[in-house]
Structures are given as C-alpha cells and as structure tokens.
Amino acid sequence: MRRGCVAYALRSRWREGNYWDDDVHDYADLNWDTVDVLTQKIANVFKEYCEMNDKVLLLLHNTIQLPLSLLAASRVGIIAVVLNPARFYVDAIKDVLKETQPKLVVTIDAFWQANVLLETKKCLDLAIEESEVTSIEKVLVIRHTGPNPGIPPPDKFIIGRRPYYKLEVKMNDSVDILWTTLMKQADPNCEVVWLPRDHPFAILPEWDPTIRLRTVSTGQLLRAVEKYSREVMSFCLSLPHPQTPLGLVGCLAPWFGGMVLATFEGILDWPDPSRLKHVIAKYEVTSAILPTCKLDPEYMSFVAVPTLRRIITEVGNASTLEENFSDVEIIEMDVEKSLR
16 A cells, blocks of 8 residues: 555545555555545535435546445435446436436546546536536535646646646536535544345436436345455456446445455556556556456557456456456356346
C-alpha cells in the first residue's frame, strides 16, 4: 500500500477520486480501515436525504466511490440505481430519472476516456431539466477532473490529464453540493440496518430498445458474490462496470473474500491496444474479472504479465482470452446462473 496517497486523500480539502503519486500514474490506494470509514461516512450522508427503500442514482464510471457507495447504500437499506456515464448520456439519464424517481444523485464533474472529455454533470443537469423530475433533493458532485479552487492554471494544457483547467462546472446552490463538503462533516460511525434477503440491493437499467429496470436483491447478490469470491485472488482487477450483473458481482467479490480490489477507469485501446496488459503488469494483478471485449493479439503479445494467474470471464469468452493470455488459467462462470 502506498500510504502517501491515503494520507493525501484524508487531509485534502479539495480532491477526491484518484491521486497523483511521484513514481506512478494517476491512482488511488485505500487500506481496509479507510474503506470502512468511508463506507460509514457515505452511508450517513445518504441517510440525511433518503429513508429506507428510497433510491440513490449512482451516475459514476469506474471510480472508487462507486463500490463504496454501493456498500454504503446497502448498509442503510437505500436502493442504488447504477448507470455508467461512459456509455449512457442525456436521453438515457432522462429515462432512468423518470422510471426510478431518485431522491439523491451522486455524480462526477467529468472524466476522460482517452482524449475525449465526458462532461457528466452537464449531461445530468440537462436530463433533470428536460425530464422535469421533482424527486431529487440533492446532487452530490465529486470533483474528479476540475481544478482545485485558487490554483493557477499551467502554461500548457495536456489532453487526457487531470486536473483540466478548461473544464467549467455549473453548480446550482439549491440542489448541488460538493461531495467533499459532506464527507468532511459526516460521522464515521453508522449502524448496520439488517435487511431481508429479498430487499433490493441495486437496480440495473437496460434498454432493448426501451428501458427495463432489472432489480438484484441482496440475497441474490450475496450468493453470487460468495461463488465468485472463491475463485478470485488478491490483487483482483474487476473490469466490467457495475451497471452490468458481472460488474456488480465483480466489484464486490474480492472484498467479500478479504482481498484487494483493483479497478480501471480508462479504455482498453488507448494509447494503444496493449493497455490492458500494461495495467495488469504495472499493478502486479494476480487475477482479473473480464467481460467480453475486443483485444488485439499482436499488441497484447508485446507485454508480459508474469503475476497474472487467473481470469474469470463470461461463458463463451474463454477462447478469445486464451489467444491473448496463453499462460493464464481461464475460468468461465455464468453470472446469470449465480444470481438465481
């Protein structure tokens, strides 16, 4: 664990998300105590605006706040609605707002996908305005890409690098509030609310072509997470987004088994198609949960991943992964069967 990052995260007044360390790229590293404290703080913040069975929309890509918020919501019986802003924009957000009527929204200002800046807060504002939804009491905004207040901009702007000083984020004082403002004030102790097995853990929106809300109960999720936790090894990289069943199970299975979870915010073909192996090698990942994805065998062959021992993937995806990870054990698991 790199304690410098954790220490900075705890004392910083301004930034949340990933942190810069001198000898590595943009990343965060949290120990178990920090995860526990943050989960309880987030749960107490949620309780300020939501009651049991109310909904919180988690409009987040693969940031560390997403699995923490999932655990926090479940801790107090609040139902998480998970939406991936890397794939779904204004129209989809409008659909979700109308169908779920959340009391609370957690989102980020913006984030980079390669050299493309996705302004999530701007999309959310437009969706709220056009949907005319009135259920939302607060929008919690994580400053993820925007600059620190009062810090002068650099002489040169680098596309894809944070903070990005050209990003402008409008805050509505009656609804919007910075995540850090509430986290600093929140009580780090929150009692667990015991839930029945059929209590909704999360709602996963799907479109085919119209919206369908899939509910995963606490009992279903725990059964699936327990099965997957038997197969993962620490350090475990979980790549799919938690809006998908595999991503929801994958982001919690390592923690359920007492292991280290690694997440990745970027895309797999930037700056070149070997990115996935570079991430695995850099952080010495030993196991990975991977969805079906396009990989380039030629580029992937350039990078060795000596620490990687096992990959867990969807049924039917093993042959593709074996071509790119010839010396790694590949296990296919049916997440739908595990969730029954």
